Each structure stands twice: as C-alpha cells, then as structure tokens.
Amino acid sequence: MTIIPLLSLLLLLFLLPFYVISQPITTQNDQTTLLNLKHFWSNPPSLSHWNQSSDPCGWPEIICDATTITGIDLPDKNIEGTVPPFICDLKNLTYLDLNYNYFTGDFPTALYNCKNLQYLNLSLNFFVGRIPDDISRLSQELRYLDLYNNNFTGDIPVSISRLSKLSSLQLHMNLFNGSFPEEIGYLNDLEELNLAYNGFKPSRLPPAFTRLKKLRKLYMAEANLIGEIPGNLSSMVALELLDLSINQINGSIPSDLFMLKNLTEVYLYKTNLTGEIPDSIEAVNMTRIDLSENKLTGKIPDGFEKQTSLTNLAVFDNKFSGAIPDGLWKVSTLAIMIMSGNSFSGELPHEMGPKLWILDISNNNFSGELPHELGLKLWMLDISNNKFSGQIPTAISSWTSLRVFKASYNLLDGAIPEDLTALQNLQTLLLDGKLGTNSPVDYRKL
Numbered sequence: 001m002t003i004i005p006l007l008s009l010l011l012l013l014f015l016l017p018f019y020v021i022s023q024p025i026t027t028q029n030d031q032t033t034l035l036n037l038k039h040f041w042s043n044p045p046s047l048s049h050w051n052q053s054s055d056p057c058g059w060p061e062i063i064c065d066a067t068t069i070t071g072i073d074l075p076d077k078n079i080e081g082t083v084p085p086f087i088c089d090l091k092n093l094t095y096l097d098l099n100y101n102y103f104t105g106d107f108p109t110a111l112y113n114c115k116n117l118q119y120l121n122l123s124l125n126f127f128v129g130r131i132p133d134d135i136s137r138l139s140q141e142l143r144y145l146d147l148y149n150n151n152f153t154g155d156i157p158v159s160i161s162r163l164s165k166l167s168s169l170q171l172h173m174n175l176f177n178g179s180f181p182e183e184i185g186y187l188n189d190l191e192e193l194n195l196a197y198n199g200f201k202p203s204r205l206p207p208a209f210t211r212l213k214k215l216r217k218l219y220m221a222e223a224n225l226i227g228e229i230p231g232n233l234s235s236m237v238a239l240e241l242l243d244l245s246i247n248q249i250n251g252s253i254p255s256d257l258f259m260l261k262n263l264t265e266v267y268l269y270k271t272n273l274t275g276e277i278p279d280s281i282e283a284v285n286m287t288r289i290d291l292s293e294n295k296l297t298g299k300i301p302d303g304f305e306k307q308t309s310l311t312n313l314a315v316f317d318n319k320f321s322g323a324i325p326d327g328l329w330k331v332s333t334l335a336i337m338i339m340s341g342n343s344f345s346g347e348l349p350h351e352m353g354p355k356l357w358i359l360d361i362s363n364n365n366f367s368g369e370l371p372h373e374l375g376l377k378l379w380m381l382d383i384s385n386n387k388f389s390g391q392i393p394t395a396i397s398s399w400t401s402l403r404v405f406k407a408s409y410n411l412l413d414g415a416i417p418e419d420l421t422a423l424q425n426l427q428t429l430l431l432d433g434k435l436g437t438n439s440p441v442d443y444r445k446l
C-alpha cells in the first residue's frame with residue numbers, strides 16, 4: 001500500500017526539474033549562450049529581461065522556429081563592444097541584426113562560423129578598417145549584407161562576389177577610399193546594390209553591372225564615378241531605381257534607359273551629362289525624375305506625356321529648350337514640376353494636372369498671357385524672368401491656395417488687381433522688375 005505513493009513521489013521528484021525548466025535541452029544551451037552574450041556586452045539595461053528563469057523564445061529580441069533559436073534582433077539597444085566568436089554556438093542562427101548600436105573594431109570575422117546566416121545587418125555602428133579579403137568565408141547562405149554607415153576604409157574585396165546568394169548588398173556611407181570590384185556584376189541574384197556616398201578612387205560604372213538581370217535598385221550617388229554610363233543598360237530588365245547623381249559622369253543619357261519598362265525613379269542630377277533626353281520611352285510608370293543641374297539640351301520628349309504615375313519632375317539648370325509637351329502639364333499625378341533655368345518657350349495651358357502644387361518655370365523664355373486658371377490649385381508659382389505679357393488676371397482673387405507667387409521680370413503691365421488682398425495664405429509676393437530677394441528654394445526638401 002505504501003509502495004505506490006512512494007513511487008509516485010520518486011517519479012515526481014525525478015520529473016520536477018523538467019517541469020520547472022520546461023525547456024528542451026537545445027534551448028538550454030542556447031539560453032546559456034545568450035546570457036553569456038549579455039554578460040560579454042556588460043549587461044546592457046536594454047537586455048535586463050534576459051534571465052535564467054524565462055524562455056529565450058519569449059524574449060522580444062529572439063526569433064525561434066519552434067524551440068530553436070534562429071534570429072537575434074538587437075537594433076538600437078545601446079550595446080557597446082565587439083561581436084564574440086561564441087555567438088555562432090547558436091547553430092541555427094539565420095538572422096542577426098545589430099544595427100544602430102556602438103559596435104567597434106574590425107569587421108567581425110567571428111561570424112564566419114555562423115554557417116547558416118542569411119541576414120546580417122551591422123549598419124549604423126562604428127566598425128573600422130578594411131573589409132577582409134576572405135569575406136567570402138561568411139555563410140554561403142547569406143542573402144542580405146548591410147554594412148551601411150560605418151567607418152570601413154580601403155577596397156571592397158573581389159571575394160565579396162563569391163557570396164553568390166546575395167540579394168541585397170548595402171555598403172553606402174562608409175569611408176571606402178579604394179576600388180569596388182566589377183565582379184559584383186556576377187552576383188546573379190542581386191536585387192539591391194548601394195555603394196553611394198563613398199570616396200572610391202575615380203572609376204567608371206562597370207559595364208559588368210549591366211549583367212545584373214534581377215537588380216531592382218542601383219544607388220551610386222556621390223561615389224566618384226567618372227566617364228560614361230555603359231550603353232547596354234537595357235539588359236538590366238528589372239531595374240526600378242537608378243541613382244547616379246552627384247558624380248562626374250559625362251557623355252549622354254543611354255538611349256535605352258527609358259526602354260526599361262519597370263523603371264520608376266531616375267536620379268541623374270549634378271553630373272556632367274550632355275546631349276538630349278532619349279525619346280524612346282517604354283517606362284510609363286515613372287514616379288520621380290530628377291535630371292537637374294547638368295548640361296542637357298534639346299526638348300522634353302513627347303513620350304513623357306504617357307506617364308501615368310509621375311509625381312516629381314525636376315530638370316532645372318540645364319540647357320533645355322522648346323515647348324513643354326502639352327500632355328505633360330496635364331499628367332494627373334504630377335505634384336512638383338521644377339523647370340527653371342532653361343530656355344523653355346511657348347505659352348502656358350489653361351488646364352494643368354489636378355494635383356500640381358509647386359510649379360517653378362522661372363528663368364526661361366515662356367511667353368503669352370497668364371491663364372485665368374493658372375494659380376487655382378497651386379501652393380507655389382514662380383514665373384519670374386520670362387516673357388509673359390498682358391495683365392495679371394483678375395481671377396487671381398480665386399487663387400487662394402497660393403503661399404508664394406513670384407512674377408518679377410516679365411513684360412506684364414496694367415494694374416495689379418486689388419483683389420490680391422483676398423489671398424489669405426500668401427506669404428511671398430514678388431511682382432517687381434528689380435528682383436533681388438529671390439532666394440533659391442531647395443525643392444528636394446519639400
């Protein structure tokens with residue numbers, strides 16, 4: 001009679017620790033690894049809830065697949081220090097995000113042992129030195145590598161192109177002062193590449209990059225590019241965004257650029273590009289086009305009338321001429337249109353896109369009378385320094401959204417309508433012929 005309760009008691013004593021801890025053995029080891037990490041980083045307050053008596057899979061920073069730890073997500077946790085080798089004791093680690101902390105030192109080669117890593121984000125830290133030549137020893141499964149905004153210097157090693165599954169490579173805003181390898185063009189799965197804002201030694205945009213058939217976004221602003229853009233861009237069939245602004249690239253815009261059907265954003269401002277905008281246009285879903293501050297000539301191609309989604313168009317400070325295609329004024333999505341500092345001519349239409357709120361056509365050669373409807377919906381209108389004639393329309397009293405109206409240096413005459421006082425929102429009004437306070441607006445900040 002006493003044997004059964006005794007057995008039960010023994011059984012209970014035997015099982016009790018497992019009920020209390022209630023975790024499979026693998027997670028226990030992993031828990032120890034995480035607690036060692038916390039200790040290694042001097043117990044940051046942000047990780048105070050990492051303790052022995054709770055399941056790591058319940059900690060917000062830990063990602064689990066069932067009971068296996070597969071991810072560590074530690075952005076903005078005020079962590080200082082380095083990345084210790086034992087982090088790779090977490091054998092199933094596929095995701096590691098350490099962005100926006102105070103990590104220092106050289107590239108953490110300790111991570112070479114994390115054989116299953118697919119996502120590595122070390123951006124916004126204080127890493128220094130060169131990217132090691134054997135960086136290809138990182139996991140062959142790596143798909144995302146983000147080192148943006150650190151202080152890495154030197155070259156980007158050729159071996160980075162052996163991380164063959166990479167789909168996103170983010171190296172912008174570092175202090176790279178050597179070269180980047182054209183072999184990046186052999187990363188067949190690459191969808192996003194960002195090399196912008198680095199002091200590379202002057203080099204061409206490698207023609208090999210045109211092999212990247214899955215590349216959707218190419219950011220290379222302020223990367224010391226020189227020479228011409230390769231001619232066979234049309235092979236980059238997936239391209240949606242191209243940013244080569246603020247470089248000393250010269251020659252003309254490749255004739256097949258706007259043949260890329262998926263293209264939505266093009267930034268080519270502040271370069272040394274010359275020649276005309278190619279007039280073969282298959283890209284009709286573009287949203288933003290910025291070609292300003294170059295030496296481009298010729299007309300805005302009629303093909304731009306076909307745009308269905310265009311919101312921002314900036315072509316200021318070039319040498320464009322001719323009339324603006326009639327349909328372009330009316331693109332229903334267009335919000336901002338900055339055409340100043342060219343030699344555009346022709347008259348303004350009576351109808352413009354319903355969403356247009358900023359229109360700057362100053363310093364051109366436009367002429368004719370101002371349409372009554374011109375400022376109906378606009379927030380800012382700058383027509384200074386053109387050849388507009390006739391009177392300021394009395395309908396101006398209904399242009400009630402206007403904050404800024406500049407019309408100095410034209411051939412306008414007649415009285416300034418008294419109804420101007422109806423413009424309650426007006427903050428800036430320039431109608432003189434001695435314009436001196438026409439301070440430039442930085443439209444990119446709008």
Ligand SMILES: *[C@@H]1O[C@H](CO)[C@@H](O)[C@H](O)[C@H]1NC(C)=O
Nearest residue numbers: 049050051052053054058059
């Ligand atoms: C351990 O952490 C959990 C949250 O992760 C918390 O609820 C619990 O109070 C902590 N236990 C101790 C002993 O600090």
Ligand SMILES: *[C@@H]1O[C@H](CO)[C@@H](O)[C@H](O)[C@H]1NC(C)=O
Nearest residue numbers: 065066067068069070091092
């Ligand atoms: C974890 O990794 C081991 C060894 O690589 C593997 O057998 C297991 O299936 C993995 N578990 C998960 C949940 O990925």
Ligand SMILES: *[C@@H]1O[C@H](CO)[C@@H](O)[C@H](O)[C@H]1NC(C)=O
Nearest residue numbers: 075099121123144145146168
């Ligand atoms: C890395 O983190 C930064 C900062 O949050 C983020 O902007 C970036 O998109 C992340 N990189 C990748 C590849 O997800």
Ligand SMILES: *[C@@H]1O[C@H](CO)[C@@H](O)[C@H](O)[C@H]1NC(C)=O
Nearest residue numbers: 104125126127128150151175
């Ligand atoms: C990183 O570079 C910036 C700008 O050159 C410098 O101010 C900063 O001290 C550097 N930080 C480290 C950790 O080297």
Ligand SMILES: *[C@@H]1O[C@H](CO)[C@@H](O)[C@H](O)[C@H]1NC(C)=O
Nearest residue numbers: 153154155175176177178201
């Ligand atoms: C690149 O920067 C590093 C660190 O500032 C410097 O030691 C090296 O000489 C520079 N290399 C070139 C080619 O300017």
Ligand SMILES: *[C@@H]1O[C@H](CO)[C@@H](O)[C@H](O)[C@H]1NC(C)=O
Nearest residue numbers: 207208210211212230232235
């Ligand atoms: C584009 O031309 C360059 C040589 O001018 C070549 O290296 C590259 O492979 C070409 N791209 C494609 C997709 O044919």
Ligand SMILES: *[C@@H]1O[C@H](CO)[C@@H](O)[C@H](O)[C@H]1NC(C)=O
Nearest residue numbers: 213214236237238239261262
């Ligand atoms: C172009 O975009 C569409 C819609 O997003 C997508 O289905 C298609 O695969 C893209 N084309 C290429 C060549 O990537």
Ligand SMILES: *[C@@H]1O[C@H](CO)[C@@H](O)[C@H](O)[C@H]1NC(C)=O
Nearest residue numbers: 226227228248249250251252
């Ligand atoms: C572009 O600039 C390079 C020097 O960087 C020069 O050799 C070349 O002739 C220029 N090409 C054109 C079309 O101006």
Ligand SMILES: *[C@@H]1O[C@H](CO)[C@@H](O)[C@H](O)[C@H]1NC(C)=O
Nearest residue numbers: 261262263283284285308309
């Ligand atoms: C452009 O947009 C239209 C309408 O939104 C859509 O039907 C078409 O598939 C898009 N084209 C591309 C190449 O994405």
Ligand SMILES: *[C@@H]1O[C@H](CO)[C@@H](O)[C@H](O)[C@H]1NC(C)=O
Nearest residue numbers: 226227247248249250271272
């Ligand atoms: C680009 O234009 C600037 C200013 O006009 C000039 O100083 C520079 O030499 C040009 N660079 C090239 C490569 O043509």
Ligand SMILES: *[C@@H]1O[C@H](CO)[C@@H](O)[C@H](O)[C@H]1NC(C)=O
Nearest residue numbers: 321343344345365366367387
């Ligand atoms: C401006 O247009 C007039 C005709 O309206 C033309 O005679 C003149 O050459 C043009 N000036 C410029 C700088 O394009």
